[in-house]
Amino acid sequence: MFGLLFFILFTPGVSEFLCTSPDLEMSYTFCDSTGHDFMFNLTPCNIMNRDDWKATLNWIPRNDITFLEIVFNIWYDNAKVFHWKELLCSGTDDEYSVCETLKGETLVEEFDIKGSRTEFPKGNYNVVVQGFSDDSENNMVICLNFTMIVKQDAY
Numbered sequence: 001m002f003g004l005l006f007f008i009l010f011t012p013g014v015s016e017f018l019c020t021s022p023d024l025e026m027s028y029t030f031c032d033s034t035g036h037d038f039m040f041n042l043t044p045c046n047i048m049n050r051d052d053w054k055a056t057l058n059w060i061p062r063n064d065i066t067f068l069e070i071v072f073n074i075w076y077d078n079a080k081v082f083h084w085k086e087l088l089c090s091g092t093d094d095e096y097s098v099c100e101t102l103k104g105e106t107l108v109e110e111f112d113i114k115g116s117r118t119e120f121p122k123g124n125y126n127v128v129v130q131g132f133s134d135d136s137e138n139n140m141v142i143c144l145n146f147t148m149i150v151k152q153d154a155y
Contacts, residue, residue, distance in 0.1 A: 015147075019045030023151050031128065031143030036062075037106075038142070042113070047120055047150055053113040058106065063141050065101040066091045067133050075126040087135075122153045 018026040018040065024047040030036055037060035042053050068089040074082035089099035101107045125148040133139045 016040070018042050018146075021045040023047050025149040025151065026146065028144050028146045031130070031145050032140070036142065040144075055111050055113055057109045057111075059142070060106050061101055061103060061141060063133055063139075064103050065089060065098055065107075065133070065141070067135070068098060068141070069132045069135060069137070071128075071130045071132070071137070073128045073130075076121070077123045120148075120150045122150050124149055 015027045015029045018028065019042060020026075021044075024045055026042065026045065028040065030038075039056075039058040041056040044053070066089060068087075070086050070088055072082065072084045072086075073080065088094070088096050091099075094100070097109060098107055125146075127146040127148060129142075129144045129146065130137075130140055131142040133141045
């Protein structure tokens, strides 16, 4: 059983189910065809509660993380609605624990996602999160495509 679970979690192109509730369904896939040692968890699975979400990330990067730029793109019902870039690691005086993670090291990180800042109308969302190890966005170290289905409008 464990071998099968490991295969499913880290196989490229296979959708990893995150959660489902009466108002939300979430899953993710990797954007590339390369296998990753990666796990992501999100609680609670509820968009109407408006609390902060707690996220847990377990990742074994294939490169040293000295520079890391994250790019978020969000589509709502197939229309691009949000684009954001954030430099997490520059190589000097970095504040995030992901910075200076070495190739092959296991990164375990817990963090809050402030869901209460945004109201999500009912519909289908695709969130693409890309991580680059250079400022030219040529060397992608990870890419995730999250699918979020909001099943009802907030009241």
